[in-house]
Amino acid sequence: MNVLARLADYARERVVEAKRRKSLAQIREEALTQPRGEFAFEKALSKKGLSFICECKKASPSKGLIAPDFPYLQIAQAYEAAGADAISVLTEPREFRGSDRYLAEISATVNIPCLRKDFTVDAYMIYEAKVLGAAAVLLICSLLEEEEIKAYISLCDELGMSALVEAHDEAEVRLALRAGARIVGVNNRNLKDFSVDIQNSASLRDLVPPHVIFVAESGIREAADVRAAVDMGANAVLVGEALMRAGDKKEKLAAFYAAANRVKECLS
Known part of the structure; x- marks a missing residue:
């Protein structure tokens, strides 16, 4: 099993356990009793220039423990102070x-939209994400049928949330577009064997047509x-390990912004 x-x-x-x-x-x-969202995630990625989605990640299957000390609120606040568009x-x-707790606390602390990065396999997880304060969820084409992706995007629309639909190859990109994805992320990491090819995006x-937001995911390490x-x-990049391993996350993100020829007042 991969x-x-x-x-x-x-x-x-x-x-199954959560439903119990x-x-x-x-x-x-x-x-549904919470205020309907305003699609803050996709709005954040629609700005002129390259947007940055910065990741709070303690470990991964390929790298093991990345952040033994994991002050997730401080990390999220550092990202926001450095000008991140989303977390x-x-x-x-x-x-x-x-942990769900990380998402709930981060979303309640920062003023930029949060993506729930998880392996969505049931509508329950989308409702759960909304309750936890997420503005967006991840839908992975390798895990879902086209009709499931359509249904989950529709549910996100009902809740005012965004769906980042992740693909890895041409067939999956076409599937995402047929399903009505407004945000398509191309993962440079193959989640079946975790090899990385930065040229995949x-x-x-x-x-991906111009009206659909395009996100390059994984393998973004240097300028x-x-x-x-x-x-x-690309309209946006999702950056995880490079920022998590950086001693000064604000400095690292500032270097990324400079590389993208994007200057923000908070970095001046």
């Missing part, structure tokens, strides 16, 4: 050492990678 399949199976187990604690009807009611928060508990960029993202016409 890593992605294992993560998906565990996500299904987690949903709180039924689908209960979590749905809780989500990606890992909530998968086993392989990524994530570039090779698939032309498949040259940021410049490559700008050159390919």
Whole structure:
């Protein structure tokens, strides 16, 4: 079994357990009683220039423990102070050492939108994300059928949330577009074997029309990678490990902004 399949199976187990604690009807009611979102995530990525989604991640299956000390609120606040457009928060508990608590507390602390980075396999997880304060969820084409992606995007629309639909190859990009994705992320990391090819985004960029937000994910480590993202016409990049390992996250993000020829007042 590849890593992605294992993560998906565990996500299904987690949903079963979550439904024992709180039924689908209960979590749905809780989500719908909250104010409808304003699609803050996709608005943040629609700005002129390259947008940055900065990740709070304690560990990963490929790298193991990345941040033994994990002051997640301080990290999120540092990202916001450095001018991040959005924050990606890992909530998968086993392989990524994530937690729903991280998302709930970060989303309540910062004023920029948060993406729930998890392996969405059930509508329950979308309602859950809304309750936790997320502005967006991740939908991975390798895990979902086209009709499921359509249904989940529709549910996000009902809640005022965004869906980052992740693809890895041409067939998945076309599937995402058929399903109505407004944000397509191309992962440079193959989640089946965790190899990384930074050129993957570039090779698939032309498949995504201009009105759809294009996100280059994974493998963004240095200024040259940021410049490559700008050159390919990406609207945004998702950066995880490079920032998590940086001693000075504000300085690292400032270097990325400089590479993208983007200057923010907060960095001056």
